[in-house]
Amino acid sequence: MKKGLAVSVLAVSLIVFFLIHGTAAQTKGGMSMELSSQAFAPGATVPPKYTCDGRNVSPPLSWSGLPEGTRSVALICDDPDAPAGTWVHWVYYDLALEIQELPEDIEPMGKPAAGGTQGINDFGNLGYGGPCPPSGTHRYFFKLYALDTELNLPPGITKKELLDAMKGHILGQAEMIGRYKRK
Numbered sequence: 001m002k003k004g005l006a007v008s009v010l011a012v013s014l015i016v017f018f019l020i021h022g023t024a025a026q027t028k029g030g031m032s033m034e035l036s037s038q039a040f041a042p043g044a045t046v047p048p049k050y051t052c053d054g055r056n057v058s059p060p061l062s063w064s065g066l067p068e069g070t071r072s073v074a075l076i077c078d079d080p081d082a083p084a085g086t087w088v089h090w091v092y093y094d095l096a097l098e099i100q101e102l103p104e105d106i107e108p109m110g111k112p113a114a115g116g117t118q119g120i121n122d123f124g125n126l127g128y129g130g131p132c133p134p135s136g137t138h139r140y141f142f143k144l145y146a147l148d149t150e151l152n153l154p155p156g157i158t159k160k161e162l163l164d165a166m167k168g169h170i171l172g173q174a175e176m177i178g179r180y181k182r183k
Contacts, residue, residue, distance in 0.1 A: 053130030062101035091119030110155025
């Protein structure tokens with residue numbers, strides 16, 4: 001088999017794998033973490049209800065397959081297609097191990113009733129800020145991190161501060177992508 005054809009076959013195989021298993025990711029222990037939503041399928045359009053064109057509430061999310069040793073969970077949602085660079089929509093951390101799903105419409109406050117602590121998004125607010133692309137279709141990456149510690153950070157930190165605090169503590173990760181285009 002020629003080298004170019006072998007690379008193409010590998011690329012197509014990887015694409016098919018990720019289309020089938022789009023929400024799963026390997027963990028350090030070899031387990032598979034999964035992140036999903038009842039509101040939309042991986043790669044599908046985020047319903048307007050969860051955007052600036054609707055109620056702008058957070059979507060319901062659930063996860064499974066946390067690796068052994070997980071002490072807390074963190075979540076980041078961002079849009080790498082924003083004109084000014086990656087736009088952060090949600091920073092959420094110190095979710096207890098027992099929490100394996102978030103209901104729809106998490107309150108925009110530092111310590112919501114669902115548990116955990118929320119940081120600040122690029123809209124300048126605590127909690128979730130839904131998709132609101134200025135033009136075209138954008139991708140929204142919901143990234144879940146299994147951590148070997150509780151971070152005990154105050155409410156209102158940024159994505160960068162969270163990523164810095166998580167260094168050396170990530171046991172596993174999963175992500176799910178939603179898409180949105182304003183009408």
